[in-house]
Amino acid sequence: MRRLSTEDQNFQQTFADLLAFETVNDPELLVTVDQIIADVRRHGDAHVLKLTQQFDRHPAHQFSDLELSQASLKQAFEQLDPEVKNALQLAAERIRAFHTAQKQEGWQYVDALGNTLGQKVTPLDRVGIYVPGGLASYPSSVLMNAIPAQVAGVTEIIMVVPAPNGVLNPLVLAAAHLAGVHRVFTIGGAQAVAALAYGTETIPSVDKITGPGNRFVAAAKRAVFGQVGIDMIAGPSEILVYAEGANNAEWLAMDVLSQAEHDTVAQAIFISPDAALLDAVAEAIEAHLQALPKADIARESIANRGALVLVKNRQEAVDLINQVAPEHLELCLDEAVAMSEQIRHAGAIFMGRYTPEAIGDYCAGPNHVLPTSGTARFSSPLGVYDFQKRSSLIMCSEQGVKTLAKTADILAQQENLDAHARSARYRHQA
Amino acid sequence: MRRLSTEDQNFQQTFADLLAFETVNDPELLVTVDQIIADVRRHGDAHVLKLTQQFDRHPAHQFSDLELSQASLKQAFEQLDPEVKNALQLAAERIRAFHTAQKQEGWQYVDALGNTLGQKVTPLDRVGIYVPGGLASYPSSVLMNAIPAQVAGVTEIIMVVPAPNGVLNPLVLAAAHLAGVHRVFTIGGAQAVAALAYGTETIPSVDKITGPGNRFVAAAKRAVFGQVGIDMIAGPSEILVYAEGANNAEWLAMDVLSQAEHDTVAQAIFISPDAALLDAVAEAIEAHLQALPKADIARESIANRGALVLVKNRQEAVDLINQVAPEHLELCLDEAVAMSEQIRHAGAIFMGRYTPEAIGDYCAGPNHVLPTSGTARFSSPLGVYDFQKRSSLIMCSEQGVKTLAKTADILAQQENLDAHARSARYRHQA
Numbered sequence: 001m002r003r004l005s006t007e008d009q010n011f012q013q014t015f016a017d018l019l020a021f022e023t024v025n026d027p028e029l030l031v032t033v034d035q036i037i038a039d040v041r042r043h044g045d046a047h048v049l050k051l052t053q054q055f056d057r058h059p060a061h062q063f064s065d066l067e068l069s070q071a072s073l074k075q076a077f078e079q080l081d082p083e084v085k086n087a088l089q090l091a092a093e094r095i096r097a098f099h100t101a102q103k104q105e106g107w108q109y110v111d112a113l114g115n116t117l118g119q120k121v122t123p124l125d126r127v128g129i130y131v132p133g134g135l136a137s138y139p140s141s142v143l144m145n146a147i148p149a150q151v152a153g154v155t156e157i158i159m160v161v162p163a164p165n166g167v168l169n170p171l172v173l174a175a176a177h178l179a180g181v182h183r184v185f186t187i188g189g190a191q192a193v194a195a196l197a198y199g200t201e202t203i204p205s206v207d208k209i210t211g212p213g214n215r216f217v218a219a220a221k222r223a224v225f226g227q228v229g230i231d232m233i234a235g236p237s238e239i240l241v242y243a244e245g246a247n248n249a250e251w252l253a254m255d256v257l258s259q260a261e262h263d264t265v266a267q268a269i270f271i272s273p274d275a276a277l278l279d280a281v282a283e284a285i286e287a288h289l290q291a292l293p294k295a296d297i298a299r300e301s302i303a304n305r306g307a308l309v310l311v312k313n314r315q316e317a318v319d320l321i322n323q324v325a326p327e328h329l330e331l332c333l334d335e336a337v338a339m340s341e342q343i344r345h346a347g348a349i350f351m352g353r354y355t356p357e358a359i360g361d362y363c364a365g366p367n368h369v370l371p372t373s374g375t376a377r378f379s380s381p382l383g384v385y386d387f388q389k390r391s392s393l394i395m396c397s398e399q400g401v402k403t404l405a406k407t408a409d410i411l412a413q414q415e416n417l418d419a420h421a422r423s424a425r426y427r428h429q430a
Numbered sequence: 431m432r433r434l435s436t437e438d439q440n441f442q443q444t445f446a447d448l449l450a451f452e453t454v455n456d457p458e459l460l461v462t463v464d465q466i467i468a469d470v471r472r473h474g475d476a477h478v479l480k481l482t483q484q485f486d487r488h489p490a491h492q493f494s495d496l497e498l499s500q501a502s503l504k505q506a507f508e509q510l511d512p513e514v515k516n517a518l519q520l521a522a523e524r525i526r527a528f529h530t531a532q533k534q535e536g537w538q539y540v541d542a543l544g545n546t547l548g549q550k551v552t553p554l555d556r557v558g559i560y561v562p563g564g565l566a567s568y569p570s571s572v573l574m575n576a577i578p579a580q581v582a583g584v585t586e587i588i589m590v591v592p593a594p595n596g597v598l599n600p601l602v603l604a605a606a607h608l609a610g611v612h613r614v615f616t617i618g619g620a621q622a623v624a625a626l627a628y629g630t631e632t633i634p635s636v637d638k639i640t641g642p643g644n645r646f647v648a649a650a651k652r653a654v655f656g657q658v659g660i661d662m663i664a665g666p667s668e669i670l671v672y673a674e675g676a677n678n679a680e681w682l683a684m685d686v687l688s689q690a691e692h693d694t695v696a697q698a699i700f701i702s703p704d705a706a707l708l709d710a711v712a713e714a715i716e717a718h719l720q721a722l723p724k725a726d727i728a729r730e731s732i733a734n735r736g737a738l739v740l741v742k743n744r745q746e747a748v749d750l751i752n753q754v755a756p757e758h759l760e761l762c763l764d765e766a767v768a769m770s771e772q773i774r775h776a777g778a779i780f781m782g783r784y785t786p787e788a789i790g791d792y793c794a795g796p797n798h799v800l801p802t803s804g805t806a807r808f809s810s811p812l813g814v815y816d817f818q819k820r821s822s823l824i825m826c827s828e829q830g831v832k833t834l835a836k837t838a839d840i841l842a843q844q845e846n847l848d849a850h851a852r853s854a855r856y857r858h859q860a
Binding site for chain 2 (some may be wrong): 394
């Protein structure tokens, strides 16, 4: 595994190059996706069915074959192995509890002039959740996307999940049952995004689309942004582990690998001021790789984008972490809480030696949909707030408006907006 | 002005057609903008200077001529006419007070197992505010974009504003002084957006770009989305006024015109169950238009996209309003508060007969950057929350992790993520 030290010549450049990850905008992809969206808008259900038969080799004969009943979701849940069923239930309960704490309420106040000002908070009416099919079809993603929407009070949650050859992961359906998903369609790709954004005869148009997908899905989400809301366009997963003091190198090495096994372009970085610990972690990673089913992926990820970084001290690590703005950050040291207070940018911060990132993926409670590729500089984990929106409330009293109307009148004249000025003037001269 | 009734044949179709406003994605525009972004990334300051000389006919000789000093902002403020200065100060104070109430704080709790969970809230490091130049260079927009960033605690607020022929509106500079803007560059267009997103030798790269602009600016913001955060891409301004009972038709007519004067594609809709009031408002609009400086714009806006709509009752109006999801909504009736509780989607709700929309544009306190074109279905007014972001906090205790690690282990196995399962297993078998 790549070994760096902040004392290396050109360290900053090497480190910046390691972090750089730019998705290429493929013009051909955009044309294909725009065409799919236009065709779905024009031909509705029929075109979605046709593409689903073609791309997913789905055996559906008519569009209604692509909708799953609530009974089938419930059945999938009830037929789970009891241990898995309990685990899924515990995860759902904990995710629900954490997200309930996130729910925002409206507020208002009366100002000194007697005018009422405030903010009303309402849930979105209808949202679409995209769940990838095939290998990356994760029940945990269903919980993490649908439960915040449910907690927000969204009236209708519509899930789309492609079923290649008509085959679905029953655990995904069980998770949809647990998370209160209202309707499920077994469709995917840009055609599913288009159907959710614009609606078809059968699928009602939604107000926002969340959830990860392949490059067709990402391009389609970007294209429909504005028509509907979208969550962030996710990049490869990342972890940054910082450790100092007494630590189990085997544990730390497995935490690093838990990101590396996701994807050959996933990024796993381990930072420490302790050279011996870096050696031990490097060795443990090699040892673990001998036994890991996804060793090929993890090995490529580490070779491509991984690094072990020696720092002079904790402050240097803080600065690097704030530069990376990692999706997942583990702080494995006694003073984890104090160190976390210096972290300005991270999707989720896992503190102490008993908080592996993997429990955050499933059942700690916070969301596992987190900002990647440094976007934690300006964005947040998926949350209840993504399924709520605000309206400003303004109510002036007959007396209270006078000062405000006078002010608005003066400023509107400066902006040459005469109707604005006159509209205000009526109220202060009334 | 177009007159509709919900009892018209095909009313729903006519009304839907009236609301439809789709910005066309001009492929040529996208190519131009992509090229500008690529050139600014490659050539930095030099290219921004070149385009500013070319497009804005700015007399700058070197890049440093494009930066304004803090002293020049202060001077612009101090030289204001006292009445205007006071009005701008009052507006800034009221906007600051409202937005301070919006500021979010972190929280945490300890669960029954002894694990700590929470959410940390931090401001963005650096943001860019785009202010249009020329006629649409509004000091109020500077306050509305910069003050929420300042309240959030953003370390550096960078404003860009094009200065055609080197000329600037001093009121815009005065507003930048009042709102605590840290640096101002007199640049605009896609080149300003590119410079803010990627940085140049002189301009540091920012984390988020907000503020309205022309179609080049909008296309550039969409293109850099992901590299930085952006606010919504704004459509034409809209107002929907609902009135019943005793009302002054002249006031209502001027409120309608205050949106129509913005833009020939702005949308002003007046709804009432009172046919006589519709007549009176129609008449007053015609009368006002005789004396309005921007009558030509307002007339075209009303002809293109305006309507007076007769409804059978208040409930029908509520349903129409929720369908429109208007940027600005005036509820001019005695029961405005009760009616507002039925409104699910609106950018800002102005209640009662003494709350003209124009005071919201300047000095009521809430933001005037609001979701347009029905996007209030899923988005919110610009706010302090746009300049803050969240990080999840997770800290398990040695005992508390055991249940969670067991659960994560089981679920990770179901997802075939073996390193995840093993990473969790270490902690529950420890």
